[in-house]
Amino acid sequence: MIHNLPNYQEPTNSYHHCSYPKCTELVQGNNHYCDKHWQLRQQEYSAIKHDANNKPSSRAKRLYSQKQYNQTKRDEDANDFYHSKQWQRVRYYILQRDIYTCQICGNNYQPNHLTADHILPRKYCGDLDHQLNPENLWTLCSRCNSAKQYLERQIENKYGAKSKDEFTKITKTEWEKRVLRIERD
Known part of the structure; x- marks a missing residue:
């Protein structure tokens, strides 16, 4: 039905x-x-x-928050990329490929609670073909994605200009271990 x-x-x-x-x-x-x-x-x-009652819905609050983030924190290139039709199609494909399941914690969610995340961060991917490459993308829930972003910031703060070299060394399995370690602590 x-x-x-x-x-x-x-x-x-x-x-x-x-x-x-x-x-x-x-x-x-x-x-x-x-x-x-x-x-x-x-x-x-x-x-x-x-x-x-007349309170704004959680969806309205989330959309407002996303709008604020896009206007104040995200750079213009990233904003254009994540709003492109190509990215929307690839994101939908990745979520379907992974059966709407977070690849770290294994829980399944509705699509609006999932992120198609770049294993090697997008800013280090180079050309558009590599940014849209499904082999560099996986599905993460909000919690696991936040933990991974935290780890990415730590690496960028520690290695600075040499961050790309460090990111290329980290495999999907290694990301999984690191994120789970953070969530346990």
Whole structure:
């Protein structure tokens, strides 16, 4: 049963896990939930809608925060890159390839809680082809991505101009170990 697709969209044949926490049921295409949890989410949504007051939604707050970040902290080249159609297509492909599952902690999430992250940071990738190369991308949840960014900043602070050499030495498995070590501490 296709729940969340408008009539004009064709479903894809890809499968991914239900987005409900700890549910391992596979769902097809653009659906986010299995039949059981779709009904539950509809009931939860109805209850929230009735209780809602005029406070801005968490989505509105998140979008405002992203807008502020894009305007004040992210450089213009990165902003253009992450808003390009090419990046959006590659990001969608990476999330589907990894079945909407964080490659470090192994939890599955909805797409808006996941990041297609560059294993070798984008600013050290060079040309656009390498920046969009799926072999240099993996899916991370917000928590694991924050931990990896923290580690990246530490490396940049420690090695400065020689950071690229250090980043190229770190494999996907090594990133995983380092992030898990931080999350344990």
